[in-house]
Amino acid sequence: MSGAESTRELTMSRAMVSAIAHEMRENDDVFYMGEDVADYGGIFDSTQGLREEFGYDRIMDVPISETAYIGAAVGAAQAGMRPIAELMFVDFFGVAMDQIYNQMAKNTYMSGGNVSVPMVLTAAVGGTYNDAAQHSQTLYGTFAHIPGLKIVVPSTAYEAKGLMHNAIRDDDPVLYMFHKRLMGIGWMPAPDGPKTPVPETDYTIPFGRADVKRDGEDVTIVTLGLHVHRALEAAETLASDGISAEVIDLRSLVPLDTETIVESVEKTGNLVVVDEDYRSYGVTGEVTARVAEEALDALERVERVAVPDVPIPYSRPLEKEVIPGTEDIVNAATRTQ
Amino acid sequence: MTEHNERVAVQLDEWPDDVESDEGVVVNWFVSEGATITESESLCEVQIEKVSLDVYAPASGTLTEIRCGEDDEFERGETLAWVTPTPSED
Amino acid sequence: MPHASENTLTRLYENMVTARYYEERLQEEYLEGKQPAFDISAGPIPGELHLAAGHEAAGAGVCDHLRDDDIVTATHRPHHIAIAKGVDLKRMTAEIFGRETGLGKGKGGHMHLFDPDVNFACSGIIAEGCPPAVGGALAAQKRNTDSVAVSYLGEGAIDQGAFLESLNFASVFDLPVVFVIEDNDWAISMPKERVTDVENGAKRADGFEMPGVRVDSDDVLDVYDAAGEAIGRARDRNGPTVIEVQVHRRMGHFMGDPETYRPEADQEAAAERDSIVRLESDLREAGVEDDRIDEIRDDAHSRVDEAIEWAKDQPLPEPGAAHEDLFVSPASGVTDSEPDFEAVGGEE
């Protein structure tokens, strides 16, 4: 999977930044816009050190006007540049939803393929640190639902870099959703796993290619982002109970690698889909439906593990109750046996 | 004549002056014990209060010992690791 | 001077020292368990915490003119405004500690405080409190009451569509609403001059045909006067106003903010310009004895300490409570059954 002989390990944020810096050095058309991305280096370290190298002109602090700057990214992209715009928390999408849903996502199609929108929208996602209902969502399903956006969700540093290179070079709009808990920020300690060896050179990871993070025979666990690490931890526990779990990291939601999932379910017969987004009308339903369409006969049991349909509550016991934990995954996988 | 190689301490160069605490925490190591490292590459990241800082390799060579692992606390001036420099050629 | 009566002065003072001490105590509580490593999810208060030390004049000077039936929407930095509006201190504190008896039963947290008894609410999304405040003013107008609404926002929020649209809406319908901009010079790490076109945010009012007033210092009496006029105008059905108040950020954007981007001189200047100290000298000038001032302050401190102790004693919510409170009516709405088609006059 990773760059073999490299002994250097990076946090996810540093891997992401190294890809952005590389592309900015190679291509003057790449620039970054967001709130607190210049001097602060991104609230979640997404642009650490970039202003020092590229200056305020290319690492732009912008007014708190998401409609204007995300829309400006759409326009600059259509004019031939390769802007990256950052939504500090994905939860703030609402104030700029038209630019995302109706412009960024649709202009290519409405123009009959004559207009391209080569931009990246980055957004911090996820909970687990009690930031409550307006700062903890992932909203994977909300964005994957609208046709016209490619959507990637890295789970490790290695993926963060390769997916970022691909996102910037891609001629279509890409939404790059990074989980705060995985970034390796000092004040929000990451679990073991996202810090990985990362090749120094540039490399691209294709969209629509899921990664089997652990091989198994008895149950397929499909997930993404933070929950890849929780699923891997669950798989360890399951192994000691004699259950062999395969863990699939989707890496991109659009396109979705149905083939890898179906192949796995044909082997294991059991599907557990784990998502940090709301349960209804989301990733768990979509993945399950795809497997049902393609391989209904192979499917013995299905379990969905997701946030029940309530906003993310603030208080610790409440947040813990709604965000799927390792134990919830173990229990769901065990129920399929 | 090649001198015998003395190991070199890995330390935070400068304690930030806008913090009150005399203690920090190592939050990330980017290389592991035994790794070959190049002078001035970032070896680890430490946090003092909420200020994050990188600690750089004092010399090229081998990271022979990590004394403060991830999540370990350290005090101002404490040695975080030891580097054994590559013998020079002349 | 004196703009306000001695009673008013002492009320404002009491309010401001309560708010200041509240933030100081919360800071202590918040940092517990977060040292030496700052872990945002550790300690008795997890998550982000935006404290308002240095903003007190904008809370007290405005809200002193309000009644319980007047509506206030506040920002992600809400405590001083909540205190000034008369939000229940104990239940607010319990909410911040994530307790079952908190204002939102532990579901909301410090950026999402709701106290319908005094018509207070706040939101963590920049400028998104403006439209609901306009709606509160609309309701007052439609019901022909003399209540008013006040919407708070930071100077960083004046570039947000929700604010600009609200200004126009309020102006078109002559609504009894006052927009209060708290200008602390910074939007997290972004200084005002780098991201905003105007130095005086109250100028936004000009484009919408309403008065815009800037209070250049955080002298609470100046705020009190400007707010009194604006709120009076709203109550008399003479339309909306924008007020901008210069305040100061004394504790970083959020707790744990390293503020490495902020010049030291700016930090020191903020620390020096203390509206509470200024009000103390106003009180003395108005003939209030030092003992009385000390007494007011000590009482305020005791109330805060008591609220915090009470809150920490409260139970955490049961995990199962996470599934409750999504709706107030049953999911089916007000009915559980469909009518008999014929009985309600259908053909067939």
Ligand SMILES: Cc1ncc(C[n+]2csc(CCOP(=O)(O)OP(=O)(O)O)c2C)c(N)n1
């Ligand atoms: C729509 C939206 N964008 C961005 C943010 C992130 N954010 C939280 S506070 C803040 C700065 C706000 O500055 P200002 O309005 O001046 O208020 P202050 O924090 O200085 O009191 C930002 C950008 C948000 N909460 N909502």
